[in-house]
Amino acid sequence: MRRRVTAVAATAAAFSAALAAAVFAVPAAGADQNSDTGLWNFDVNRDRDHTVGIDAARKRGFSVFATFTDPSGVRSVSFELRHGEDPAKADGLMVGRAHCVKLNETTSHCDALLTADPNVNLRSNSLAGLWYATAVVVDGDGNVTRKDGPYLAYLKRNTYMSQTVATPQPVKKGKSLTVKAQMTVASWDKHKNVPLAGHQVLLQYRKGTTGPFVTLKKIKTDLNGWATTTVKATADGAYRYDFAGTSLTQAAAGSADFVDVR
Known part of the structure; x- marks a missing residue:
């Protein structure tokens, strides 16, 4: 099952709830992992360095997108950004459901809008810097694949x-x-x-x-x-x-x- 999430809180109590809300982005144990799913043209904020500058108290929307291919086609894609390489130890999380445009029977271009907000999910200066990106892809047959890096984003203080x-x-x-x-x-x-x-x-x-x-x-x-x-x-x-x-x-x-x- 998929739920739409645009941003989730990264503070201590709210972060646990955020992980629960974002569980749709993580394949359950035993879920199919389709090695035939490909990803290229990954981009953050349409910036050469994948960098997003964020103000002190004003939220900032930014895009995360990539092109995906699978022999059975692409049914849906979600993007996850986390602060911390290990998902189990991450102290910041943002998840967004992508809008996908079908290029042909096997290939789609998928674009998600994520929101960074110092009042919600960036409430600490310690969250500035490197964030890791993961794409969760459901192919045309319903198989779920996590595409983990090296896909990076840099959220910086303006x-x-x-x-x-x-x-x-x-x-x-x-x-x-x-x-x-x-x-x-x-x-x-x-x-x-x-x-x-x-x-x-x-x-x-x-x-x-x-x-x-x-x-x-x-x-x-x-x-x-x-x-x-x-x-x-x-x-x-x-x-x-x-x-x-x-x-x-x-x-x-x-x-x-x-x-x-x-």
């Missing part, structure tokens, strides 16, 4: 860089400029953005109004998330800070501040 501010302005050539900006990151624990402390950001500069930014310095943010440094003013141009992101947090670049050098 980061934000404030407008870069360079002072004083205007500035005389050769004089010092102070350049600062603040980094914050979504906290799923607190349901608000908090300072991102102790992370490396790049101070970048672009001469004039066109062309690429080049990196001048590497700076670490302080306890309040501020990146602050000084540079010598050489010519009119724009300064900004850039954050490359981590395995747990999204990348972000701040808006540049154009400086008039006289």
Whole structure:
């Protein structure tokens, strides 16, 4: 039997209920495992790196899809995302029933919409990072197959860089400029953005109004998330800070501040 599930809670008490609700995605003991079922073109969020950035308190829907083939055809597909490689020890779970489009008698393209919600199934920052994906396929003969990896997704906390501010302005050539900006990151624990402390950001500069930014310095943010440094003013141009992101947090670049050098 199949039930539609779009998202399930991952917190301690709710997680047990979620596992019970998601039992449809796990073949029962003795269920047929059809080795002829194939999977390719797996994708998460239509992102090259299978990454989803999520805010502090706002839910985010994202797609998980793949193409499946079986000699008897594809009857239905469900996708399971879990935090933890071992299903028995997973502390986070999302399950979605896919909508399948039949390409021919043996092949279907199946797309599910899952929902990540810091108020429901992402209530801890510890759930950021790598999630494992499994597809549960029912073929045309009713056989059930679990397709377990290596299918991965990355659920990351969104980061934000404030407008870069360079002072004083205007500035005389050769004089010092102070350049600062603040980094914050979504906290799923607190349901608000908090300072991102102790992370490396790049101070970048672009001469004039066109062309690429080049990196001048590497700076670490302080306890309040501020990146602050000084540079010598050489010519009119724009300064900004850039954050490359981590395995747990999204990348972000701040808006540049154009400086008039006289």
